[in-house]
Amino acid sequence: MKKTAFITLVIVLATILIGCRDERPPNEVNSLEDIPGKTIGALAGTPSARLADELGTARVFYSNDELMYGLSTGTVDCVIMESVNAEELVQEKPEVRILSDTLIEYELRYAVPSENAQLLEVVNSALAELEANGTLRNLRDKYFTGKNYVYVKPEGIKQRPGELILAIAPDSPPYSFKDADGNYTGLDIEVTRAVCDILGVQLVISEVKVEDLVTAVWFARAHLAAGWLPGDINDQVSVSDAYANTAHVVIVRK
Numbered sequence: 001m002k003k004t005a006f007i008t009l010v011i012v013l014a015t016i017l018i019g020c021r022d023e024r025p026p027n028e029v030n031s032l033e034d035i036p037g038k039t040i041g042a043l044a045g046t047p048s049a050r051l052a053d054e055l056g057t058a059r060v061f062y063s064n065d066e067l068m069y070g071l072s073t074g075t076v077d078c079v080i081m082e083s084v085n086a087e088e089l090v091q092e093k094p095e096v097r098i099l100s101d102t103l104i105e106y107e108l109r110y111a112v113p114s115e116n117a118q119l120l121e122v123v124n125s126a127l128a129e130l131e132a133n134g135t136l137r138n139l140r141d142k143y144f145t146g147k148n149y150v151y152v153k154p155e156g157i158k159q160r161p162g163e164l165i166l167a168i169a170p171d172s173p174p175y176s177f178k179d180a181d182g183n184y185t186g187l188d189i190e191v192t193r194a195v196c197d198i199l200g201v202q203l204v205i206s207e208v209k210v211e212d213l214v215t216a217v218w219f220a221r222a223h224l225a226a227g228w229l230p231g232d233i234n235d236q237v238s239v240s241d242a243y244a245n246t247a248h249v250v251i252v253r254k
Helices: 003-022 047-055 063-074 083-090 119-130 135-144 186-199 210-218
Strands: 039-043 056-061 079-083 094-100 102-114 163-167 202-207 224-228 237-239 244-253
Touching: 003 202, 039 047, 039 063, 047 056, 047 079, 047 244, 056 063, 063 079, 063 083, 063 210, 063 244, 079 083, 079 119, 083 094, 083 186, 083 244, 102 119, 102 186, 102 210, 119 186, 135 186, 135 244, 163 210, 186 202, 186 224, 210 224, 210 237
Parallel strands: 039 056, 039 079, 163 202, 163 224
Antiparallel strands: 079 244, 094 244, 102 224, 102 237, 102 244
16 A cells, blocks of 8 residues: 555544544433433432432432533433533533523522511521621532532620521432431521521421421421422411522533
8 A cells, every 4th residue: 555545544534533532412402391201410419310300311420520421422411400500510611501491490498487577587687697798608609519618607696595496308408418427417407507596596407398398387396497488388487588599400412
């Protein structure tokens, strides 16, 4: 074989191999209507993973890098992720995009006994203080985007007699769950602990089923219930100001 012919063959083969290496599976998810039944990626232990399981075949990953690799190679058809995390991630990954329509959006609030207007007032006041001093933002970033943040009880707050009973669903990460040492943690619990620190009272956790969160407050088994609350409960309990606003979006290949 002539030298020039050999060089040409090498170039052609290299071009074919590079093309195969760079080729990505075509995107089949262009709207929310395309999602049901698809293989959906999500970070393990997040609400996105539960949404993925409800909508299609869920596949969980343990880091953003693994998640994006799974999307780029076609292991999953799309990814569900909390919007703040998704927007930051997509900026570094030009080969993917976020669908224009939000999958789901909701606010996190407290249910408070309707007859206890004073409790509602002091809880809202504490939330406003935590928003102003950056504690709420740091806690949201911790549980929604993985920020390394440790809440520290402020100094100089006078402890008062009394306790605040919080009703939570115990297995709802990242909002309320038990860590490896068996301690209650999560966004809902850490926010409530910070509220209790401002009020100078002790936090007591009461485990209930998700469907019993509102009734636990209604029947005075708890002072507060935290998390996503149905929109039609104002005739049963009062509702606090929001301490978080979260949305889940869908990431697809371009």
